Amino acid sequence: MLNFTYNNPTKILFGNNQLVNLSYEIKKYSDRVLLAYGGGTVKKTGLYDRIISNLKKESIFFTELSGIQPNPRITSVREGIRLCRDNKIGFILAAGGGSIIDCCKAISAGVNYDGDPWDFLTKHPPVKNPLPIGTILTLAATGSENNGYAVISNDETEDKLSMGADSLRPKFSICDPELTFTVNRWHTAAGAADIMSHIFEQYFNIVEGADVPDRIMEAILKVAIKYAPIAVEQPDNYEARANLMWASSLSLCGLTASGKGGGDWAAHAIEHELSAVFDVTHGIGLAILFPNWMKYCLSDETLPRFISYANNVWNISTTEKYETANLAIEKTREFFNSIGIPSTLKEIGVKEDRLEEMAAKAVRYGPIGKFKLLNKEDVLKIYRMSY
Amino acid sequence: MLNFTYNNPTKILFGNNQLVNLSYEIKKYSDRVLLAYGGGTVKKTGLYDRIISNLKKESIFFTELSGIQPNPRITSVREGIRLCRDNKIGFILAAGGGSIIDCCKAISAGVNYDGDPWDFLTKHPPVKNPLPIGTILTLAATGSENNGYAVISNDETEDKLSMGADSLRPKFSICDPELTFTVNRWHTAAGAADIMSHIFEQYFNIVEGADVPDRIMEAILKVAIKYAPIAVEQPDNYEARANLMWASSLSLCGLTASGKGGGDWAAHAIEHELSAVFDVTHGIGLAILFPNWMKYCLSDETLPRFISYANNVWNISTTEKYETANLAIEKTREFFNSIGIPSTLKEIGVKEDRLEEMAAKAVRYGPIGKFKLLNKEDVLKIYRMSY
16 A cells, blocks of 8 residues: 545535535635536526525625536636636635536636636646635536546637646535436436546556555445446436435545555546547546546556456456456446447547547647556557547 | 535545654644653654654654553543643644544643533533644554544543544544554454444444445455454554554544444443443454344344345355344454454453443443444343353
8 A cells, every 4th residue: 555645624515405504614714705607507406596595695795607618618717717806706616516616626726826727727836825615516426526626628729637736625515416316317327437437547556455445446336336327217316316426526535546646547638638629528438438448458467456346346257367357348338338328439429530639639748547558559549449 | 325514634644654744744733742642662662752853853842641541541631631731732642542542632622621621521511722633643443543532431430431523633643554563463453343343333224325335334344354364463564554554544534424324332332331340452342242232233124234244244145134144243253253352251351240230331321322222231131142
């Protein structure tokens, strides 16, 4: 087990009706709030009204940033920073899924930064004096509600890049499974795939002997495998929504990577190029890529990890080790198919003539991955296997 | 899954040589420290010298409270409070296992409290303005390094009672597995039993459908079952010590009870009476009691939980459910025996003529337990089954 520091102070308020605690939690930090949300779903579901009635009752001033898109754009970040500065905002409240939360983290970092916020994605200056953030989660997927990472897209440059700082961890996150009852089949499946993908990035790691995080990661995978099909079929199944939501919040908060020396993150980098160019739903892109990434990484060196995965997650064990590993990979693909996710990039509108350019971009800062190091040719092969 | 709040801001610095960060972490809070430790093991192992050289290099003032006993006494707490007040201490550093850390939490709560600190164990006044605490862990067992609970004994009244507050969570804990290489077989086994007992208290719970914590708890049990025998046989096996240490820190920090509505804690209450009267090693007492507590709780209502335990922790599955459950309970006892823990209270010096009095004391505030509610007669039966 490798050395690590684990420090996750985000307060999780989990369960139905936790929204009643909203103003109490905000007022610990400020009474001037930026309320950020997406395309209006929060209005349709009534969440917006519940939030503003809660804020108004406690005389909390708020201004709004709406229209934040999936794969949130740097333009929304710039707009949010302007709103915070103009209105002397002291707290940012994200109501939505990972995209909304990520956008708010970038705003938080940018308000007291002199340059353009895109710098955080490209030059990574230290984050100083960020505004405190809170979240009201409406989608179980990215885990952004319980970590300090953000991924931001730039339409001009067709880039989708990540940033992160411990100081950007939300002060609190309200995780009410009922707020995800309205999530449709496609995004429920994509969310589950996202949760599982985060675990894959950390689980497929050559560090052995770190059983605590390994067994916990298998636990989270088993939860997603059990409950994603239920949530897809029965959108208002509280137990399924609750387990997926808590699994999401634990899958990228530092706990699962403890002692493993960090994750691989090559598949995420490969997927980000798809999302940047074709605005692919992140979890869907990952679900298509991962079985192929696994196949591509399978070797004598990495075999033991796939055996653990096969035995402990899928209960697969045969006398032939490569057969066991391949069965588990195939099972992974079948599982994603079973919850409605296609198997190929072609099916989701990716154009073959841009694969090479995307492969080049995925490795623009050098080879990617740790479990297996990938250069441009490797990435291109994985794109083609997935096409 | 039941509603819950999870908020665990303790910073864990895990791995070998993390002691180099000690002064940096302390100075965030104060430069006047109470250094608390036990019977001198820290001096024999050289840890004491490493600590004071670290403090002196950074010109941190410190005074010492030594001689804190296993099952820490309220007298040590009072002495620590006096030292803190006399020396205008701003930070308490616990170097040791759970007993030292628990004692420091009670000191922390007591320094700015007007009454006698035993009040915190009996009357539970709110903890106000506690001194910040840090820990250097030398025993993987109680999980006190990563929570706000403390258990304190009183020789005069033969009481062993608990207290707790979120504000007593350590600011940081240095968890270096190498610091546990010198722990002997007995205390290594007792520590593993303590870790597993904490999980049992939370796992044997009638709330079903909270798969995230259930699967995580099974993960921690599997880690303890794999690594305790290795640590007992090979005291300097880093991998075994590291996995046990991290399992200890996660087993009572709020994570494993999330969504389960809190633990049962009857077996702990029953054990505390043993420790209060006979100064029994906590984990040993628990290991003797738990298989009998399990047998006593087994019923049609609680059977499903034992089936999960048998299937998922011990890989036991037969066609007859009660047989499956009983095999798992027997396996639990055999496991504790295999790491050198006796099966009966008689073997560890408990006197039969005091069982009834201890049973009465265990329920002095009313019936105990949630999985199965126990009154005095029930407790006495469990003592007798364990005798």
